[in-house]
Amino acid sequence: MLPSPRQSFPYLFLLVSCVVLITVIINSLVRHETKAQTPAYPSPTIRIHRDERPALPPDLPVAQARKATSPSIPSQTPLVTATAVPATPVLAQPAPVPLPQGFGVMRYPTGSAVHGHGLVIIGTTAYSIDAGVLRALPLEGDGRVQTLVPTNNQIDGVATKDWLDLAPTGDGGLWLLDRLGDLARFDPQGGTWRSERHIQDRFHNPEELYVALASFGGRAYILDEAQGQIWRWPATDLAEGYFGGADVWPRIKSGIDLTRAVDVAIDGAVYVLLREEPEPRKQLPARIRKYQGTTLVWEVTAGTTFQRPLRLFADPTAAKLYVIDQDGMRVQVLDEATGSLSRSYTLGVEIRAVAMRNTQLYLLSRDAIYATDWQGVHTAHGGDLDYRAWRPDDPDTWGSVHLASPIPDAFLPDRDALIPGSPRVYRYGVHEGIDFYGIAVGTPIELGTPVHAAAAGTVIRADTAYVELTPDELTSLLQEAEQKRDTPPATEARLRGRQVWIDHGNGLVTRYAHLSGIASRVTVGTVVQTGAVIGYAGNSGTEAGVQHSTADVHLHFEIRLGEQYLGRWLAPLETRRILGQVFGFDSSNVQGK
Secondary structure: OOOOHHHHHHHHHHHHHHHHHHHHHHHHHHHHHHHHOOOOOOOOOEOOOHHHOOOOOOOOOHHHHHHHHOOOOOOOOOOOOOOOOOOOOOOOOOOOOOOOOOOEEEEOOOOOOOOOEEEEEEOOEEEEEEOOEEEEEEOOOOOEOEEEOOHHHEEOOEEOOOEEEEEEOOOOOEEEEEOOOOEEEEEOOOOEEEEEEOOOOOOOOOOOOEEEEEEEOOEEEEEEOOOOEEEEEOOOOOOOEOOOOOOHHHHHHOOOOOOOEEEEEEOOOEEEEEOOEOOOOOOEOOEEEEEEOOEEEEEEEOOOOOOOOOEEEEEOOOOEEEEEEHHHOEEEEEEOOOOOEEEEEOOOOOOOEEEEEOOEEEEEEOOEEEEOOOOOEEEOEOOOOOOOOOOOOOHHHHOOEOOOOOOOOOOOOOOHHHOOOOEEHHHOEEOOOEEEOHHHHOOOOOOOOEEEOOOOEEEEEEOOOOOOOOHHHHHHHHHHHHHHOOOOHHHHHHHOOEEEEEEOOOOEEEEEEEEOEEOOOOOOOOEEOOOOEEEEOEOOOOHHHHOOOOOOOEEEEEEEEOOEEOOOOOOHHHHHHHHHHHHOOOOOOOOOO
16 A cells, blocks of 8 residues: 555655755765866956957847857767857947047048958058958048958869968069968959969978068068978079078078068068067077078167067168067168168057058058058948957957966967967868977976866866777878868867867857866866866877877867957967967067077
């Protein structure tokens, strides 16, 4: 005979009480273990302002908004939380500043040139790269801003990556260099695109890393930071390499070391800007060198003449070299013959690029161009712009993001090939994270080295059941990438190997890849604190991992807001400086002694 509900109540109450007590004890033990794994360094702060979040259409339903703002992860890995993010307000136009003496200004609609790279003037139009695409900015008030993109983002059937830099061809056209290292030509008159020079998957040690483009005398000059070389195109009567065809190491031994070079300018002589190296073992200041052939003519070190330089521009007509420094807030004019300071320009706004037109100076700023042959304020019309676009290349976006290093005591890698935005020619793609190799970051990283959470958050991906690629699978993936000259998203996900992703809220996610293992109790839904061990360094997803070798051990670490990674649309030097601020070990203003 079954007991009545009244008789069963005491037993049910006792059973529920026991379950609650057991749950409390288990949670206490888990919190204790997590705390024990957390190193004793302060938690970073993560403050993402609402206007820094990924933009969404204002009429997007909540369910779709959650999907749009959550990281793209495999369907078998459910999201723990998904909070709808409000639509980003229209990008605000910076408050107008008083016109500097001797300058007029052409203002463009908001979003026309938020973070421009390079400036070339052809006729009555200025061209610059912004958000990885080519912009045409009219220099007369009746023109309209245009975004110029090849059909289907392909030139001669080959996919293009984000544009990195541009230079004039000398006959009314433009050369453009993309993130992978491909060189293309654009003809503004006919609106046509043409491939000029494709980078090839060929093994070098180190591999090429193209970081800047210049031109002179109808030839393009491509600065290769990794090879310490300047490649010329077309390479007809002279050797392709400006400093000869020898490998990088003999050049370095002979004193031609360009492995920290970030920009180049040409006027018959060659001017190279070398970035600072703040890593404590080296402490090298930024410097500018002038070469005539392979002979070093002069060298100026950061200090009183310039600080925190970004870009160079040579004016052969006036024999002047323009240096954008102080993180873009000033232009220093140097005498090309001696390297001595001639004059300075400070506009009170960030300056992104310099160009000359009929002996007059033009300075590109945010949604504006300042020129010495204009008077007053002029306004251009809008065009095919997305004013609501959220911008990962806007330094203000990352100003409130502060993280701990996932590898304690590590510095930023000493090579720009290991930071976001660098090419990965073997798969015809672009690197979206930081590669922490022990030899490059100043601390040992071996198979099984603990990897720590960069900030508190919730685990949204943990490949606890990861199965390594087979050699045939790896070969097939790389062959597909070669055929497409692109890395399909599914291929890139497989090549990252075993991963952990952590959602820190407000669209900020960190990813940890190539892990050899995942820490116990770290699964989807686990809440971790800053510094908690979440996995172990390895080489999964790499050729060495597929071969079950212990080589190539490192941590691939990504910082993402929405679907964008920190480093997209930024020059390598800009990425490096922002990363230094995010991790709290920025000391890039290293001065000469």
